[in-house]
Amino acid sequence: MSSDAPGDPAIVCTLPTYDEAGNIESLTRALLALGPNFEVLVIDDDSPDGTWKLVEAMAREEPRVHLLHRTTDRGRGRAGRDGFVRALEMGAQIVVEMDADQSHRPEYVPELVARLEDDPSVGLVLGSRGVPGGRDAERTPLRRWITLAANAYIRIVLGVSVRDCNSGFRCWRRSTLERIAVAETFSPGPAIVQELLFKTARAGIGIAEVPIAFRNREEGESTLTLRTLFAGYTAVLKLRWTAFRGRL
Numbered sequence: 001m002s003s004d005a006p007g008d009p010a011i012v013c014t015l016p017t018y019d020e021a022g023n024i025e026s027l028t029r030a031l032l033a034l035g036p037n038f039e040v041l042v043i044d045d046d047s048p049d050g051t052w053k054l055v056e057a058m059a060r061e062e063p064r065v066h067l068l069h070r071t072t073d074r075g076r077g078r079a080g081r082d083g084f085v086r087a088l089e090m091g092a093q094i095v096v097e098m099d100a101d102q103s104h105r106p107e108y109v110p111e112l113v114a115r116l117e118d119d120p121s122v123g124l125v126l127g128s129r130g131v132p133g134g135r136d137a138e139r140t141p142l143r144r145w146i147t148l149a150a151n152a153y154i155r156i157v158l159g160v161s162v163r164d165c166n167s168g169f170r171c172w173r174r175s176t177l178e179r180i181a182v183a184e185t186f187s188p189g190p191a192i193v194q195e196l197l198f199k200t201a202r203a204g205i206g207i208a209e210v211p212i213a214f215r216n217r218e219e220g221e222s223t224l225t226l227r228t229l230f231a232g233y234t235a236v237l238k239l240r241w242t243a244f245r246g247r248l
């Protein structure tokens with residue numbers, strides 16, 4: 001991959017998808033419109049709604065669209081890991097990670113990228129609901145409360161000091177992903193978000209937070225259930241335990 005203007009970094013936006021047929025095309029188009037140095041990589045776990053077919057069709061027309069179609073070993077974490085690895089193979093200097101359900105608005109991407117580019121001491125930028133100017137307004141009070149409680153818990157258990165530990169809207173410097181050995185990510189599910197945050201903080205890499213307004217998913221089904229929530233809390237404890245035993 002190459003970027004057109006000299007000096008523009010090669011940016012790959014990675015989008016894990018499961019049943020996002022109603023969202024993926026408009027999001028992909030919005031990301032491509034950000035600049036010629038932007039590429040989109042969709043990592044789809046063989047969605048029953050055929051999300052991957054839509055991406056395949058877009059990729060035929062537009063070389064900056066890429067599909068990683070996974071048919072085994074389904075999981076948000078595994079898909080995320082494979083997406084990072086592929087983005088690095090593609091030559092990305094910066095990797096933007098975001099959900100494809102329109103919760104993470106493409107308009108914020110240039111701000112996240114600029115924050116990373118402006119400050120060499122920062123290796124990861126979070127789109128954050130927890131800093132002044134950030135908002136979580138569209139969600140139900142219960143869902144917001146769950147997010148707040150989860151943040152407090154993660155900050156205590158993992159000892160990270162950022163305000164939005166659950167943000168999966170992030171902008172990574174290539175060197176950060178290499179340093180935390182992203183290919184060895186082990187969380188099969190959504191706990192990949194905390195695993196990579198924890199590893200980055202432990203490596204002493206600078207983390208910045210840029211305020212974003214979180215938007216509720218517009219199309220498709222949420223994957224959050226009580227079971228996944230409980231699994232998330234357990235996964236964070238496991239992370240702490242793994243680190244305690246010197247295996248992280």
Ligand SMILES: Nc1nc2c(ncn2[C@@H]2O[C@H](COP(=O)(O)OP(=O)(O)OP(=O)(O)O)[C@@H](O)[C@H]2O)c(=O)[nH]1
Nearest residue numbers: 016017018043045075076079099100101222223224
């Ligand atoms: N490839 C892949 N993507 C997944 C999987 N599960 C979820 N995703 C995607 O990961 C992103 C985040 O999942 P969401 O369903 O939005 O989960 P959430 O943000 O915790 O919950 P809601 O916003 O309430 O839906 C979305 O783009 C999903 O399509 C999976 O098993 N495989």
Ligand SMILES: [Mg+2]
Nearest residue numbers: 099101103217
């Ligand atoms: Mg979501």
